[in-house]
Amino acid sequence: MSDVRLPPVSGRVQSLHARMTLEEKLGQLVGYWVDQGDELVAPMAGEMATSTKYEEAAAHGIGHLTRVYGTRPVDPVERAAWLWAEQRRLREQTRLGIPAIVHEECLTGLAAWKAATFPTPLAWGASFDPALVEEMGRLIGGSMRQLGIHQGLAPVLDVIRDPRWGRVDECIAEDPYVVGTIGTAYVRGLQDAGIHATLKHFVGYSASQAGRNHAPVHAGPRELADVLLPPFEMAVRDGGVRSVMNSYADVDGIPVAASADLLTDLLREKWGFDGVVVSDYFSVAFLHTMHRVAEDLGEAAALALAAGIDVELPTGDAFAAPLAAAVRDGRVDEALIDRAVLRVLTEKEELGLFDETFAEPPTEIDLDTPAHRDLARRLASESIMLLSNDGILPLDPERLRRVAVIGPNADSAEALMGCYSFVNHVLAHHPDVPLGLELPSLVDALRLELPEAALVVVPGCDVSGDDVSGIPDAVAAARDADVALVVVGDRAGLFGRGTVGEGNDVEDLELPGVQRRLVEEVVASGVPTIVVVLSGRPYAIGWALDGPSALVQAFFPGEEGGDAIAGILTGRTSPSGRLPVSLPRSAGAQPYSYLHPVLGGPSEITSADSTPALPFGFGLTYTTFRHSGVTAPAESSTDADLTIVVDVANTGTRAGVDVVQLYARDVYASVTRPVAQLVGYARVALEPGERTVVGFVVPSARLAFADRRGVRVVEPGDIEFWVGGSCEDRETTTTTRLTGPVHEVTAADGRTVAVAVATAARS
Incomplete structure (x- = not known):
């Protein structure tokens, strides 16, 4: 007799479940990545790609369709027509007629071609404005509903512990209360629009050793309880979130994907979560291939199911054939599968999928309306931080005749976007495809903001690399100008394609490439110099608090970021952003948090000083x-x-x-x-x-x-x-x-x- 406790369900779900074969049950516990190719849009995606054809995988129904819009640049109207037809096929041509849940990334807006791109979550934290983030979540959710999407893989509630970690731009803050309040606001907004939010990455992922992606986590139970877990608890208990995604990490040697202590005892029994736990992409298989706690994929599936993972994403590498074999040879209690299936069917019932006819796909779709752009502009404006100012800001447009706009990020739309924006996440693999929406760079915005001034645009150097040959031209342009704007920072990407983003961890916190040299040589020209940093992490730029006349920090501010920064520079908008993470003194001072005990700060018994260049919460305005x-x-x-x-x-x-x-x-x-x-x-x-x-x-x-x-x-x-x-x-x-x-x-x-x-x- 099984001792697995099954969740309470409706009569409709109970009746449906009673009719299901093992294959039909397993079909509901997996996703299928219809468009998966060779692009690196998930960790080890190529290595883990399934060879099962979609028709075979969905023969008995399917739980999720993975990133239908977000894997390749597809026209939204054409793709919606395909999706509606496929959902009708699942309804009419499978025995039980259960449609699929469609999930997409939505961390900086819906990650789809032609969809609005909002500021990155680190900018949400800098705004300290949960109400505006909730409004953004509602808009994003509305776009997703138009396209037949049901679940969004956001927000990220990892508390920042080390800025060397590449995924810092996906996080909100180093303070769990800010992460929890703003993250919960996003959950409310998304779910008010009918989209199930998914908390990531439960838990400990951001506390990885030396800031390395997928590295072990050595957090003790008190750090987990007091720092890393509270944001998730807020979103579960106060936000009513409907889905949670596990962390890739192992915490003190136990992979989260195999931890019943976290995924069942804490999340469900103590906090009362009654939604669905989905696996981070390939993390069930990673129990076998990376963590090495399972001898094969069948054992990996058994461990994950027992721990509390209900759905394997993005595909059924472990929960399909390997799990079926494990059930048939007696290694896995089928009651564990029943528990997960009942949760999935309940979620589909909540989403209205059982009654949806999919009769009329949308024929006109606008994913970047004036309302989207207005909110993107407001949130970007609120997130921009003024870190130093000798009085040069705000600029007086009437007194400027010639402005040197210098730096690799000055005339780059991509520099405004985070790692999980569609532009940097997907379009980077399709250089011949147009961006699909208006993405004015800072230079574009300055031309409108300063119509009477001549703008001289000189890159000076690339974001990365050691080529300094362009710096003399930049210095010469500065000497001929009334003021120099030097725009430096990051280029977001994945797995080595960029300077920040998933898999782009660093060993130091200096500006990438020769950008510091560019700034210092322009400052040395004697021309008043304003430095604007467009980045996905805080860099050790304490040296820039003195020489330049002003220092402005923007964490990937999105599609209206250029306009927002231009408005701050001229005083059309007053700066109000505050540091959601301490501005680091150096890489050697990491990991650092303002939430340190007395022994975590400076003292007379060590020559090492971890005091940040600027503290958490700091930010200047144009008033006092x-x-x-x-x-x-x-x-x-x-x-x-x-x-x-x-x-x-x-x-x-x-x-x-x-x-x-x-x-x-x-x-x-x-x-x-x-x-x-x-x-x-x-x-x-x-x-x-x-x-x-x-x-x-x-x-x-x-x-x-x-x-x-x-x-x-x-x-x-x-x-x-x-x-x-x-x-x-x-x-x-x-x-x-x-x-x-x-x-x-x-x-x-x-x-x-x-x-x-x-x-x-x-x-």
């Missing part, structure tokens, strides 16, 4: 803000909410947006605690001279941590609170004493994932 009079209750119970109030004033001469940041520190605890922890934030727009009172309601569980038993608790004791311009800026401070017994935070607590809310009263 004062934070004062922060107040909190003198005492509060360990199981109560705290209301903390601060006065915020615009003390400058221009309108601006302040990102009000509330930090806390547990002065003494039973285990070491961070010297600073963000517990609330809010974007507040103020006119010159205007002030407001911002009130934060902070659940006590925001202060919880894993104690020596591994139980998340809130302990009595003193808590310091402060508000300032970054985690290091204690502009106004107060203290609260938590009283009462140690409060154990449980799944039923309700305050585990509550979001701190800011309310403003103006005067």
